[in-house]
Every structure is written in structure tokens, then in C-alpha cells.
Amino acid sequence: MMKINIGQYVVGDSVMHKSDPRTKIILTFVFLAVVLLIDSFIGFGICLAFVAFTVINSGISIRSALRGMKPIFFLLLITVTLNLFTIPGKSLISFWVFNITDQGVIVSLKTALRLLLLVSGASILTFVTTPTVLTDGIETLMSPLKRIKVPVHEFAMMMTIALRFIPTLLEESDKIIKAQSARGADFDTGNLFKRVKAYVPIIIPLLFGSFMRANELATAMEARCYKGGEGRTRMKVLAFSKNDVIVVFAFLILVAVEIVLRVYGKALI
Amino acid sequence: MSVKFEKVTYIYDNGTSNSFRALKEISLSIKTGEFFAIIGHSGSGKSTLIQLINGLLKPTMGKVFVNGLDTSAKDLKALRKTVGMVFQYPEHQLFDETVYDDIAFGVRKMGLHEVDVKERVYATIKLLGIPESLLTHSPFEISGGQKRRVAMAGVIVMNPDILVLDEPAAGLDPSGKKEMFKLIQKLNKQMGLTIVMVSHNMEDVALVADRIAVLVEGEIILSGAPAEVYSDQERLRKIHLDVPEITSFMNLVMERTGQPNHTFLSVAEAKQAIVDRLKPPASESESGGEMP
Numbered sequence: 001m002m003k004i005n006i007g008q009y010v011v012g013d014s015v016m017h018k019s020d021p022r023t024k025i026i027l028t029f030v031f032l033a034v035v036l037l038i039d040s041f042i043g044f045g046i047c048l049a050f051v052a053f054t055v056i057n058s059g060i061s062i063r064s065a066l067r068g069m070k071p072i073f074f075l076l077l078i079t080v081t082l083n084l085f086t087i088p089g090k091s092l093i094s095f096w097v098f099n100i101t102d103q104g105v106i107v108s109l110k111t112a113l114r115l116l117l118l119v120s121g122a123s124i125l126t127f128v129t130t131p132t133v134l135t136d137g138i139e140t141l142m143s144p145l146k147r148i149k150v151p152v153h154e155f156a157m158m159m160t161i162a163l164r165f166i167p168t169l170l171e172e173s174d175k176i177i178k179a180q181s182a183r184g185a186d187f188d189t190g191n192l193f194k195r196v197k198a199y200v201p202i203i204i205p206l207l208f209g210s211f212m213r214a215n216e217l218a219t220a221m222e223a224r225c226y227k228g229g230e231g232r233t234r235m236k237v238l239a240f241s242k243n244d245v246i247v248v249f250a251f252l253i254l255v256a257v258e259i260v261l262r263v264y265g266k267a268l269i
Numbered sequence: 270m271s272v273k274f275e276k277v278t279y280i281y282d283n284g285t286s287n288s289f290r291a292l293k294e295i296s297l298s299i300k301t302g303e304f305f306a307i308i309g310h311s312g313s314g315k316s317t318l319i320q321l322i323n324g325l326l327k328p329t330m331g332k333v334f335v336n337g338l339d340t341s342a343k344d345l346k347a348l349r350k351t352v353g354m355v356f357q358y359p360e361h362q363l364f365d366e367t368v369y370d371d372i373a374f375g376v377r378k379m380g381l382h383e384v385d386v387k388e389r390v391y392a393t394i395k396l397l398g399i400p401e402s403l404l405t406h407s408p409f410e411i412s413g414g415q416k417r418r419v420a421m422a423g424v425i426v427m428n429p430d431i432l433v434l435d436e437p438a439a440g441l442d443p444s445g446k447k448e449m450f451k452l453i454q455k456l457n458k459q460m461g462l463t464i465v466m467v468s469h470n471m472e473d474v475a476l477v478a479d480r481i482a483v484l485v486e487g488e489i490i491l492s493g494a495p496a497e498v499y500s501d502q503e504r505l506r507k508i509h510l511d512v513p514e515i516t517s518f519m520n521l522v523m524e525r526t527g528q529p530n531h532t533f534l535s536v537a538e539a540k541q542a543i544v545d546r547l548k549p550p551a552s553e554s555e556s557g558g559e560m561p
Contacts, residue, residue, distance in 0.1 A: 172361070175356060175361070176361065176362055178320070178325050178354075178356065179354070179356045179359065179361075179362040180362060180374075181325065181349075182323055182325065182349060182352075182353070182354035182356075182424070183354075183362075183374055183375040183378070183423060183424060183427070184346075184349055184350075184374075184375045184378035184379060184427070185374075185378065186378070200364065201362075201364045201365075201374065202364075204364035205361055205362055205363060205364045208364075208409060209361060
């Protein structure tokens with residue numbers, strides 16, 4: 001009955017949704033590199049417009065996109081304040097020990113924009129890709145590492161299973177919390193030590209259940225002849241499509257524009 | 270009146286885009302000492318309804334009263350003491366080192382002296398038929414059926430007036446199921462506990478419940494004594510709830526033989542009726558007549 005969203009995947013049918021996870025992962029890294037390379041406000045403006053366009057085009061509501069920014073709000077606030085008051089330059093406003101300079105304003109604004117773009121770029125990836133597909137993409141991208149005996153498939157399988165069981169665990173902890181509070185358990189009063197101790201009746205059944213489930217899952221997997229990655233084929237084979245071409249093309253334009261701006265656009269601040 | 274729902278509506282995630290109306294203007298009252306069963310398919314709102322009884326959920330609209338206490342109140346200590354809650358698969362809540370400690374968890378939380386705790390634990394296990402030798406075991410190493418009893422003991426030990434059970438027989442084998450219902454009936458009849466039991470199985474509740482409410486998509490569409498509810502077969506079939514096998518069998522028999530309508534709930538009752546019917550009018554025979 002409880003509805004839980006894992007990650008922040010938004011169901012959709014956009015070009016971004018339909019393109020291959022490998023494309024999206026690589027392009028996300030490219031995007032992050034581009035964001036670090038930008039140094040003019042025009043460059044930031046173009047990049048921001050690009051992100052906004054992608055968000056709207058993928059059918060992600062602006063509200064949920066902004067909600068994704070919440071965790072970095074404090075980080076943003078601290079960086080901006082620090083930059084604002086510490087960077088030397090021509091003084092604009094000064095009172096008591098504080099001194100705000102023109103450079104301070106410019107640098108803090110740019111830092112804020114950069115942080116914002118970095119986080120939004122990374123979160124778009126999770127907005128348009130389900131966790132399972134994402135894991136698949138990572139596994140394929142990492143598969144060269146198998147040569148040097150890195151158990152890539154096993155790691156990916158572990159990740160998939162972990163993701164799969166997050167909702168189950170949440171549901172179960174919700175149930176156990178309810179059951180124990182019905183027996184008079186109290187989680188909200190007392191000092192820190194008492195409160196931590198109050199969670200023992202939750203954690204132990206949860207752990208016990210997880211071990212039981214892991215054991216059952218392992219048996220079920222073995223019963224279906226699972227024996228690791230070797231010789232294993234996929235039901236859904238990852239394949240590039242027209243959508244990938246479109247996405248890559250759009251990104252190439254962005255990269256080209258930003259590089260040109262970086263090289264020739266010094267005069268534009 | 271021990272439990273009273275007044276036009277209760279419950280909405281999950283109220284105000285968000287994926288809000289879900291689980292209960293729609295439910296009004297019901299459960300009398301003290303009654304055995305009340307709530308029947309419905311999964312997703313019908315059964316679990317939501319029982320969680321409203323002890324304040325784990327608060328009604329979005331309307332009011333719930335338990336022994337006169339409003340469940341939307343801030344302090345729920347008194348309410349929690351009044352209502353014992355046995356969730357589905359209660360054995361998943363076991364956690365302590367020994368069976369004894371696990372059963373004692375709730376009463377210790379109530380701040381009882383250890384002597385009284387011990388007294389209560391022993392009284393409870395006697396009532397539930399848990400052998401004393403089990404008390405020193407870890408709750409994780411006993412059998413499934415025992416685990417369920419121990420988990421139930423952990424609730425009953427708190428001496429609630431009202432016991433709420435969510436599918437108490439789920440996952441038990443037929444004999445375990447029978448024992449479980451016998452136990453619940455005993456708690457109801459001997460200890461005078463008001464029972465609110467949730468089930469999806471008509472057959473299970475037919476014989477034990479005093480009153481039944483049928484819940485479909487958050488609304489009570491039928492309620493009354495089992496015989497009343499089961500007599501409305503047409504309606505029940507429409508919502509895909511089956512009447513007990515013996516009831517529908519006897520209905521068929523009565524239809525064929527042109528008997529007056531009667532709703533049979535137990536095999537014993539049906540057997541008696543058949544035997545009576547087959548008895549030859551002249552009562553000199555002892556064999557009960559020839560079987561057709």
C-alpha cells in the first residue's frame with residue numbers, strides 16, 4: 001500500500017528515456033567535464049539553457065527537478081558565503097569585518113552555478129534511467145575490467161539485488177515499527193542513547209529477515225542454474241538506436257560551443 | 270460500545286499527486302465482547318481500517334473512538350494499552366534473546382515491576398498453550414507455529430480489552446489454523462476480549478464471528494451476522510467473495526429438493542438437517558433410511 005520511489009526515476013518516453021544507458025553514462029561524464037571547463041557567464045547561461053531544455057523535453061516536472069537539488073542547498077549556501085567574504089578584489093560593500101568585493105560576487109556566483117549544473121547533470125541521468133538499466137549499463141561499460149579478474153558481473157548483480165530489495169526492506173521496517181509501537185515501544189523520547197537502544201527491536205527482526213531472504217534468494221537462483229556471469233546471456237540486450245545519435249549530436253554541439261567560448265570568449269567575462 | 274467509526278475517510282499521501290483514498294466514509298460500531306470480522310480482498314482497505322483502531326494511522330476525515338477515547342489525541346499510551354494489535358505474520362517482530370524477554374517486552378515498557386511481569390508472562394503462556402520449557406529458548410530457533418504463538422503472547426500479555434488480528438491464520442497448516450481459531454474463540458468467550466479479525470477467507474470466519482463486515486474498495490457493502498451476510502450470495506459472487514462450500518452446497522440441495530431457504534454455515538448443521546430429512550417418517554428404523 002505504501003508507495004515508495006527508489007532513486008528518482010520518472011516514467012517517460014522521451015529521447016533521453018529511450019537512449020542507451022551506456023550513452024547516457026558516458027555523456028553524463030562528458031557533461032561534468034564541460035561544466036568544469038566553463039568560465040564565462042555566457043557559457044553558464046548556455047549550459048543552463050541546455051539542462052532546462054533536457055529537463056522539459058524529458059517530461060520531468062520542474063518541481064521534482066528542484067526537489068532533487070534540496071540536499072545540496074546547504075553546501076551551496078556555505079560555498080557562496082565563504083567565497084563572497086574571502087576573495088580579494090575591488091571592494092563593493094564593507095561593514096565591520098566583512099568586505100564584499102566584485103571578484104567575490106563573480107566567483108561565488110560562478111561556483112554556485114557550477115555546483116548546480118554538476119548536480120542537475122548527474123540527477124538527470126537518474127531521472128531518465130531506471131536503476132536496473134543503469135546497473136546494466138555500468139556492467140557493460142566496466143566489462144573490460146574482467147580481463148584483469150575484476151568480478152564486474154557479480155558487483156553489478158549485487159547492486160541490482162540491493163536496489164531491488166530497498167522497497168521490500170522499507171515496507172518491512174514500516175511494518176515492524178508499527179508492530180513494536182503497538183506493543184508500547186517508544187522511539188521519540190529519552191536521550192540519544194535511549195533512542196538508539198529503542199531501535200534494537202526494529203533492527204534485529206529486519207536483519208534476521210534479510211538473512212533469511214538472502215538465503216532463500218540464493219537457493220532460488222541456484223535452483224535456476226545461476227552460476228555467475230560466465231556464459232550468461234541477457235533477455236534485454238543493450239543496443240544503440242536513433243535516439244542515441246540524437247542525444248550524442250546534441251551534446252556534441254554543446255561541447256563545441258563551450259570549447260569555443262572558453263578559447264575565444266575571454267572578453268565576455 | 271467499544272469501537273466506533275464515524276464517517277471515517279483515510280487518504281494515503283493526501284495532497285500529493287499519488288494520493289490514494291483507502292477508506293470512504295466508513296461508519297461502524299463494534300460492541301464490547303463481540304467477535305467482529307472484516308472481510309475483503311487485498312487492497313480493500315482492511316489493514317488501513319484496523320490501523321486506525323489503535324492510532325497507528327489517524328483518520329483524514331471523521332473520528333474513531335475506542336472506549337470513548339479519541340484516536341486522534343496526542344497521547345496514545347492509554348489507547349495502546351486498550352487495543353492489542355497482532356499484525357499479519359506477527360512472528361516477524363520477534364527480536365529478543367529469549368522467548369521470555371520477547372513476551373515481556375511490552376509489559377516492561379508499561380513500567381511494571383519484574384515480579385508482576387513474570388506473573389503476567391506465565392499467565393499468558395498458560396492461556397496460549399506455550400510450554401514453559403520454551404521460555405529460555407531464542408525466539409529464532411523455535412518452530413513457525415510456536416513463533417506465532419509467542420508473538421501473539423507478546424501482545425496479549427499487555428491485557429488489552431480489544432484484540433485486533435490481521436489474518437492470524439495466514440501461512441498455517443489446516444490443523445494449525447483450526448487451533449488458532451479455537452484459541453481466538455477462547456480469548457473471546459473466556460477472557461471476554463473484544464475481537465476484531467481481518468480475513469480474506471469467508472470460510473474461516475463463518476463459524477467464529479458474531480458479526481461480519483464486507484469491505485470492497487474502501488466501503489462497507491454488507492454487514493451483519495454471518496447467516497445474513499451469506500444469504501446474499503448473488504452480491505457476494507459479484508465481488509468475487511465465495512460463501513463457504515457447505516453453504517453453497519446446501520443451497521443447491523435445497524433448491525433441488527424445494528426446501529425452504531436456510532443458510533447453513535457448518536458441516537455439522539448441514540449433516541443434522543440431511544439426517545433429519547432422510548429419516549423415514551415411521552420412526553421404527555434405526556439406520557436412518559437408505560441413502561439416495
